[in-house]
Amino acid sequence: MKASAVWLLGVVLVPVMALAQAPAADVNTITAVQVNGGTVSISGTKKPNFTTFTMTDPPRLVIDISEAVFSGVPEEVQVGNGTVTGIRTASYGSDASAIARVLIGYEREVETDIQANGNQLIVKVAGGGGQAVAQAPAETPDAQPSGAAEPATKPAGDGTAAQAAAAAETERQAQEKATAQAAAAAAADRQAQEKAAAEATARAQADADAEKKRQEEARAAAQRQEEETRASAQAAADEKKRQEEATRASAQAAADEKKRQEEEARASAKTAEEERRAAAQAAADEKKRQQEEARSAAKSTDEERRAAAQAAADEKKRQAQAAAEERQAAAQAAADERRAEQEAAAEERRQRQEQARASRESTKQEKLAMAEPRERTRREVSSGSDASAEVSSRRKTMTLVGFQQQSGASRVFIRTNEPVRYTASEDGRSVVVELENTRIDLSNNTRPLDTSFFSSPVTRVEADSSGRAVRVTINLREQVPFQARQEGNVISLDFQRTGR
Structure with missing residues (x-):
C-alpha cells in the first residue's frame, strides 16, 4: 500500500514540476547561461526585455527578464574564475507574467556593461576567468525535471539570492529524502506483505481473517498517508502561489512608484518650461512696449519738426507773397501815380487854355483862387487823417x-x-x-x-x-x-x- 501511495505522489508532482519548466508558446525561452572570463552570455528565443539591480555583501547583479522562462538551464553553476563566483537561476509567475531571474555573483565590486545583441544578453565586466556553461544536463530515465518541486524564490528585497537558493535546495533535498523514505517504507511493507502472505498460506483460515483486518488497517493508513501527502503538496503549491503574487505586487508597486516619479519629473519640467516661456514673453512684451514708445516719441518729434518746418515754410511763403504783392502794389501805385500825373498835366493844360480865353485877373485874385483849395484840403486831412499826412486826390x-x-x-x-x-x-x-x-x-x-x-x-x-x-x-x-x-x-x- 505504501508503494502505491509513493507512486501516486510521483504521478501528481511530476506533471506539476514539468508544467513549471514547460515554456509557453509566446514567451522568451532561456536555453543557456554561459560564463567566459568576466563575460556572461544569456541566450533565449527572443530579444530580451529586462531590468537589473545590484546587491552587496557579497557583490551580486540581478537580471529579471520579463515574459521569459528557463528551459534546460540548471539552477546553480559554480564558476570561481577570480571574477564570477557563480550563477543562480529562478523563475516566477507564468505565461505573460513569467519572470526569469539570473543572479550573477562576483568576487568584488565591479562595473558592468549590459547590452542586448539579438536574442542574447551580454554582461561584460573587468577581469576574466575560466569558462563555465549553464546548460541542460544529460537526461536519464529516472531524472527528475530541474526545479520540479522548487518553491518560489524569495524576492531580492527580502533576502539575498544565495540564501533563497540555499533554502530552496534544502527544501528540495528534504522532499527527496521524504520520497526516499516513503519508497523504503513501501518496499518494507511489500516485503512484510509477501511474508505475511506466505505465513497465511501455512496457517489456518482463522489467520485469513486477521490478515484481512490488518490489510484493511494498512489501506486506511495508506489512505491517510496519501491524503497527508496530497495536503502537503497543495500547501506547497499555495505557498508558491502566494509568493508569486507577493513578487508581482512588489514589482507592480515599484513600477507604480517609478511611474509616479516620472510623472512628477515631467510635471516639474513642464512647470519650469512654462515659467521660462512666461518670462520670455514678458521680456518680449516689455521690449515691444519700449520700442513702440520709442517709435511714438520719434514719430511725435518728427511730426513736431515737420509741423515747425511747415509753419516756417508757410510763413516764409506768406512773407514772400506779401513782398511780391507789395512790389506789385508799388508798381501799380507807380503806374497810378504816373496816370494821375498825366491827368493832372492834362487838367493843367486845359486850365491854362481856359485862363488864356478868359480875361486876365489880377495877380492877387489868382493867388487867392489858388490858395483857397489848399486850405480846404488841409482841413479835410485834419478831419480824416493825421495832420502831418498830405493826402492827394488820386485813387x-x-x-x-x-x-x-x-x-x-x-x-x-x-x-x-x-x-x-x-x-x-x-x-x-x-x-x-x-x-x-x-x-x-x-x-x-x-x-x-x-x-x-x-x-x-x-x-x-x-x-x-x-x-x-x-x-x-x-x-x-x-x-x-x-x-x-x-x-x-x-x-x-x-x-x-x-x-x-
Whole structure:
C-alpha cells in the first residue's frame, strides 16, 4: 500500500514540476547561461526585455527578464574564475507574467556593461576567468525535471539570492529524502506483505481473517498517508502561489512608484518650461512696449519738426507773397501815380487854355483862387487823417493787411501806396475801418486773417471793396479800448490785451 501511495505522489508532482519548466508558446525561452572570463552570455528565443539591480555583501547583479522562462538551464553553476563566483537561476509567475531571474555573483565590486545583441544578453565586466556553461544536463530515465518541486524564490528585497537558493535546495533535498523514505517504507511493507502472505498460506483460515483486518488497517493508513501527502503538496503549491503574487505586487508597486516619479519629473519640467516661456514673453512684451514708445516719441518729434518746418515754410511763403504783392502794389501805385500825373498835366493844360480865353485877373485874385483849395484840403486831412499826412486826390491802393502781437497790445496794420483818409468806428464786438478813395488790386488781400489761436482780443480781420472805398472789418472776442493812427502810408490800430 505504501508503494502505491509513493507512486501516486510521483504521478501528481511530476506533471506539476514539468508544467513549471514547460515554456509557453509566446514567451522568451532561456536555453543557456554561459560564463567566459568576466563575460556572461544569456541566450533565449527572443530579444530580451529586462531590468537589473545590484546587491552587496557579497557583490551580486540581478537580471529579471520579463515574459521569459528557463528551459534546460540548471539552477546553480559554480564558476570561481577570480571574477564570477557563480550563477543562480529562478523563475516566477507564468505565461505573460513569467519572470526569469539570473543572479550573477562576483568576487568584488565591479562595473558592468549590459547590452542586448539579438536574442542574447551580454554582461561584460573587468577581469576574466575560466569558462563555465549553464546548460541542460544529460537526461536519464529516472531524472527528475530541474526545479520540479522548487518553491518560489524569495524576492531580492527580502533576502539575498544565495540564501533563497540555499533554502530552496534544502527544501528540495528534504522532499527527496521524504520520497526516499516513503519508497523504503513501501518496499518494507511489500516485503512484510509477501511474508505475511506466505505465513497465511501455512496457517489456518482463522489467520485469513486477521490478515484481512490488518490489510484493511494498512489501506486506511495508506489512505491517510496519501491524503497527508496530497495536503502537503497543495500547501506547497499555495505557498508558491502566494509568493508569486507577493513578487508581482512588489514589482507592480515599484513600477507604480517609478511611474509616479516620472510623472512628477515631467510635471516639474513642464512647470519650469512654462515659467521660462512666461518670462520670455514678458521680456518680449516689455521690449515691444519700449520700442513702440520709442517709435511714438520719434514719430511725435518728427511730426513736431515737420509741423515747425511747415509753419516756417508757410510763413516764409506768406512773407514772400506779401513782398511780391507789395512790389506789385508799388508798381501799380507807380503806374497810378504816373496816370494821375498825366491827368493832372492834362487838367493843367486845359486850365491854362481856359485862363488864356478868359480875361486876365489880377495877380492877387489868382493867388487867392489858388490858395483857397489848399486850405480846404488841409482841413479835410485834419478831419480824416493825421495832420502831418498830405493826402492827394488820386485813387489809392491798399497793398497789405497784417497782424502783430505787441507788448500789452495786439496791432492790426493796413498798408497803402500813399496816405489816405480813413474812419474807424465800433459796431458791437467789431471795429470797421473805411479807407476813402481806395481800392484792392490783389485778390489775396481779401483773404481773411484768422487770429483766434493767439492770446489776443482780435479773432479775425477781413478786407473787401465797397464802391470807391475799402472796408476792413476787425472782429473781437470782447469790446476793448483801442488807438488808431496813421504814420506815412501805414494805418495802425492797437487793441489793449486783457491778460487772457
